[in-house]
Amino acid sequence: MRKILLLGAGLVTGPLVTYLLNKGYHLTIGTLDVERAEAMVAGHPGGTVLALDIVDSDRLDGLIAASDQVVSLLPYLYHVQIAERCIALKKNMVTTSYVSPAMKALDAAAREAGVLLLNEMGVDPGLDHMSAMRVIDRVRGAGGAVRSFRSCTGGLPAPPDNDNSWGYKFSWSPRGVLLAGRNPAKWIEDGTEVQVPGEELFLHHWPLEIPGVGILESYPNRDSTEYITRYGLEGVETIFRGTLRYPGWCVAIKQLVDLGWLDIELRDDLQGRTYAELMWRLVGRAPAGDLRAAIAGKLGVDVGHDGIGRMASVGLLGDEVVSARGVSYLDALCELLERRLVYAEGERDMIAMVHAFDVVEADGTHRSVTSTLVDYGIPHGDSSMSRCVALPAAIGTHRILTGEIQLTGVHVPVIPAIYEPVLAELETLGINVVEHWG
Numbered sequence: 001m002r003k004i005l006l007l008g009a010g011l012v013t014g015p016l017v018t019y020l021l022n023k024g025y026h027l028t029i030g031t032l033d034v035e036r037a038e039a040m041v042a043g044h045p046g047g048t049v050l051a052l053d054i055v056d057s058d059r060l061d062g063l064i065a066a067s068d069q070v071v072s073l074l075p076y077l078y079h080v081q082i083a084e085r086c087i088a089l090k091k092n093m094v095t096t097s098y099v100s101p102a103m104k105a106l107d108a109a110a111r112e113a114g115v116l117l118l119n120e121m122g123v124d125p126g127l128d129h130m131s132a133m134r135v136i137d138r139v140r141g142a143g144g145a146v147r148s149f150r151s152c153t154g155g156l157p158a159p160p161d162n163d164n165s166w167g168y169k170f171s172w173s174p175r176g177v178l179l180a181g182r183n184p185a186k187w188i189e190d191g192t193e194v195q196v197p198g199e200e201l202f203l204h205h206w207p208l209e210i211p212g213v214g215i216l217e218s219y220p221n222r223d224s225t226e227y228i229t230r231y232g233l234e235g236v237e238t239i240f241r242g243t244l245r246y247p248g249w250c251v252a253i254k255q256l257v258d259l260g261w262l263d264i265e266l267r268d269d270l271q272g273r274t275y276a277e278l279m280w281r282l283v284g285r286a287p288a289g290d291l292r293a294a295i296a297g298k299l300g301v302d303v304g305h306d307g308i309g310r311m312a313s314v315g316l317l318g319d320e321v322v323s324a325r326g327v328s329y330l331d332a333l334c335e336l337l338e339r340r341l342v343y344a345e346g347e348r349d350m351i352a353m354v355h356a357f358d359v360v361e362a363d364g365t366h367r368s369v370t371s372t373l374v375d376y377g378i379p380h381g382d383s384s385m386s387r388c389v390a391l392p393a394a395i396g397t398h399r400i401l402t403g404e405i406q407l408t409g410v411h412v413p414v415i416p417a418i419y420e421p422v423l424a425e426l427e428t429l430g431i432n433v434v435e436h437w438g
Contacts, residue, residue: 099412
């Protein structure tokens, strides 16, 4: 029986655990959240759960050495440390996180050791690469070229369960969702480079209609221009990668940014304070009078603005207290939203992904191509987010161990040897990317 070491047992891990156990692997899960991991294993004889602190380097080395392959679903900050140990111990590794510069720098060492470090095997990043490259490679194979590429992805409540004023419920780390709102963005529009600093990110958003879903809101996602080289799109006139939300999200988060709720400086004076007290601090006023009016004055909006109502609806103007010590305003916000913006039992989430291409064929004619994924969670079962993040990583892990993927170095799923088998198997699991060649 081949042995896999899984590090982490977060919200999206369950489908990976089930898939690998059903394939007959022995899966050891090293995590601080033993209770959650044991629930995922559910007594399966092929699963072992161990309490593991990643700073215990000797124990980590022993677990890696005893395994045939490693999967890390820990926060991305730990991936390089783990990858270095995998190289030293000659073990392949799969993650779902973006490749950092430090991870990229391990490419030569991984190749020399004969090790594959396969990253970005989730949904975004992950399925976005695979589904885009399937179209791009087909266009190039026919002698054509991509002149415009727009790609937007989002994890949202399914329309029937979109029942709060934020248009959002958390299916993965709230901190990860909100930290993404601090990132600057860059893209190319009709040959002109556009740059937006992080504090202005949510001023840039546009409606996008998706058949069967309705009108969503798209806003820029990080640096789109780096995908020119990654996707082989030199000469492209427009390239834009965005995030999808229900309308109103960008206005709501921009107000939190302007108030200071996305500040990440660690503080010792937030614990035990009510959210109303923290709000008074952030508007720069002593706690006296009408808090809604003070917020409106700080933001330059009417006191009846929808955004202030949204804040009140999740408790930001209320008497709940921050429980943790040594946290930031962002952490305090996450603590509250994780309790309030949650899925009720039986509710479904949704992954929506749309690529739009303007293609020039070999004969000079133009053609529009779309590639669309709309996937829903299973009522009382796995969320769409967990399936679309975990299953690509699980399939990649399986295909490496069977020898179907034979690569070394640092990779992401932009080549047919990776994306073709993964997309094909995902279809058998009900995750379908539909292409329309106009």
